[in-house]
Amino acid sequence: MRHIQQLWLVVLCLSLLSPGMAREPVTLPKGILYLAPYSAPVTELKDLDGEPYNLKEDNGTWVFVHFWASWCGPCREEMPAIQNMARTLQAEGLKLAMINTAEDEDTVFSFLSAHAPEVRPLMDRDGQVTEKWQPRGLPATYLVDPNGQVRYQALGGRAWDTHPYLTFLRHLMTSK
Amino acid sequence: MLVCGSNAATPPLYDSPELAVGLMPRTPQQIAAFYEARGFNKTMIEKLKQQCFITVWVHNKSSQVIWLDMAQWRFSNTDGVVTRFDRYYWKTVWSEMQIPLAHQSTFRWTLLPETLNFQPDEREGGNIVLPRNDKPMMIQATFPTGADKSGTPITVNFNSIQCAKDP
Numbered sequence: 001m002r003h004i005q006q007l008w009l010v011v012l013c014l015s016l017l018s019p020g021m022a023r024e025p026v027t028l029p030k031g032i033l034y035l036a037p038y039s040a041p042v043t044e045l046k047d048l049d050g051e052p053y054n055l056k057e058d059n060g061t062w063v064f065v066h067f068w069a070s071w072c073g074p075c076r077e078e079m080p081a082i083q084n085m086a087r088t089l090q091a092e093g094l095k096l097a098m099i100n101t102a103e104d105e106d107t108v109f110s111f112l113s114a115h116a117p118e119v120r121p122l123m124d125r126d127g128q129v130t131e132k133w134q135p136r137g138l139p140a141t142y143l144v145d146p147n148g149q150v151r152y153q154a155l156g157g158r159a160w161d162t163h164p165y166l167t168f169l170r171h172l173m174t175s176k
Numbered sequence: 177m178l179v180c181g182s183n184a185a186t187p188p189l190y191d192s193p194e195l196a197v198g199l200m201p202r203t204p205q206q207i208a209a210f211y212e213a214r215g216f217n218k219t220m221i222e223k224l225k226q227q228c229f230i231t232v233w234v235h236n237k238s239s240q241v242i243w244l245d246m247a248q249w250r251f252s253n254t255d256g257v258v259t260r261f262d263r264y265y266w267k268t269v270w271s272e273m274q275i276p277l278a279h280q281s282t283f284r285w286t287l288l289p290e291t292l293n294f295q296p297d298e299r300e301g302g303n304i305v306l307p308r309n310d311k312p313m314m315i316q317a318t319f320p321t322g323a324d325k326s327g328t329p330i331t332v333n334f335n336s337i338q339c340a341k342d343p
Contacts, residue, residue, distance in 0.1 A: 033295060069285065071214060102281035104215065127281025136292060137300045138285055155298045 029164035031156065037149035040065070040142070041132040043097065045122040048105060053122050055097055056148065062172050063095045063144040067124075067135050069103055070111035075139040078157030083116040085160040085169070093173055096120075101138060102127030143172065190332045194238040195319060197332055201340035202229040202303070214282050220275060227261065228308040228339035233301035236294035241323045242330065244292045246304075248318040253311040261305040263287050293323070312336040 028034065043055035043065070055063065066082065068075040086096055099122045100108050108121050124130050133142065141154035158165060188199040204225040211221055236242045251258040263284055270280045288302035306313070315334040321327030 031297065069282070071210070071282070071286075101285060102278040104278075107215075126277035127285075128277065130281065130285075136298075137289065137302070155295055156300070 028152075029158070029168050031154055031158050032165075032168065033153045033155065035150055035153055037145070037151050040144045040148050040150050041129070043099070043129055043132075045099065045124055045129060048108060048121050048123065053097065055144070058095045058097070058144075059148050060146050061093055061095050062146060062169075063097055064169070065097045065099065065133075065142040065144055067099050067101050067130050067133065067138055067140040069101045069138050070107050071103075072138045074157040076111075076115060078139055078160070079112075079116040079119065081157075081159050081161045083118050085166065086118070088161075088166065089169055089173070092170070094169060097122055099124050099129065101130040143169075145172075188334045188337060190334070192237075192330075194236075194321075195242055195330055195332075196233075196235040196237060197317065198233045199315070199334060199337060200231040201338060202231055203340040203342045205342045206340075210286075211283075214279070216279050216283075217275075219273060220270075220279065223269070223273075226308055228306040229303050230306070230337070230339075231301060231303050232288050233299060234294060235299040236296055238321075239296050240321055240327060241296075242294045243320040243325055244289060244294060244300075245318075245320060246288065246290045248320070248329075249304075250316040251306060251313055253309060253313045255309075255311065258306055258309070258313055261307070263290065266305070306339070308339050310339070312338055 040055055040063075043053075045053050047053055055065070064082075064086075068079065070076070082096075082098070086094070090096065096119075098119050101124050104125070105123065108123065112119055112121060133140070136153075136155070139157050141158070142150050143152040143154075145151045160166075160169075187201075190197040207224050207227075207229050208221050211224060216224075234244055246260070246262065249260070251260055266283060266287075267280070270283070286303050288304050289300065292300060294300070312335070315337055317332045317334070319330045319332070321329060
């Protein structure tokens with residue numbers, strides 16, 4: 001009987017802790033690294049239509065910052081998964097900054113028409129914004145929190161439209 | 177330490193439970209085609225065609241950090257040491273040739289990083305650039321291990337690596 005009472009005590013303690021615990025990081029999906037938070041580099045670019053973009057204006061929400069180039073094989077493989085993920089999560093509040101590294105408008109337009117027509121590309125025409133972020137390679141993805149802090153990095157291409165990644169991103173968005 | 181040879185049919189590959197490293201020498205035509213498609217100008221292409229490009233890929237299959245540190249790679253042939261053209265060399269070359277920043281950036285991203293702390297299951301790749309020569313080369317690649325590089329290093333030797341020629 002005494003053991004049962006102790007067990008209930010443990011259950012009670014866990015249930016009291018659970019609302020707070022739910023805000024702790026979930027298990028990271030494969031290939032996602034937690035980073036000691038740092039301020040996101042200044043990222044001011046134009047999209048394919050010449051419309052300006054400033055990462056700072058997305059403060060208040062999580063931002064999926066992605067660097068890619070059409071010549072990079074893993075980027076080609078990953079792009080449809082990002083588009084699928086964006087279809088779902090943009091409606092739930094996730095912002096995306098899809099930064100093309102050092103290519104021209106024609107190349108980007110042709111590539112996205114074939115691989116991810118719904119993606120709005122940002123043009124890092126001379127590659128200098130990409131340099132500031134210092135990615136490990138291409139593709140590269142960073143997750144920036146609502147305070148403009150870089151918090152996570154993805155290693156290489158990831159299956160962003162699959163359960164572990166969608167769950168993880170949703171967890172971030174609900175734990176701001 | 178493992179020694180890997182090379183022949184035309186099978187690209188050199190080192191594969192162990194901890195680490196996989198592959199090499200793929202590229203022909204001048206392959207290099208020209210790739211960079212021409214990126215809009216590089218004729219002067220750049222001619223410069224690049226004169227070099228020996230080897231595409232390298234690395235996969236950390238272990239559960240610890242494995243370091244790529246190009247300063248710990250040695251290239252040699254029967255004439256002695258072969259000096260790699262690193263990204264700092266190319267930066268100077270492209271600046272002197274007044275190459276647009278976009279092309280400089282693209283070129284840099286196609287190179288293997290100088291250093292990288294490969295996380296478990298991470299894979300990255302890129303080109304290394306050597307002076308073109310006809311002699312078989314030896315490549316000794318040492319990979320420090322552990323987050324603070326205090327683990328036992330992994331050394332891989334590739335023998336008889338040839339620059340690829342156009343058919």
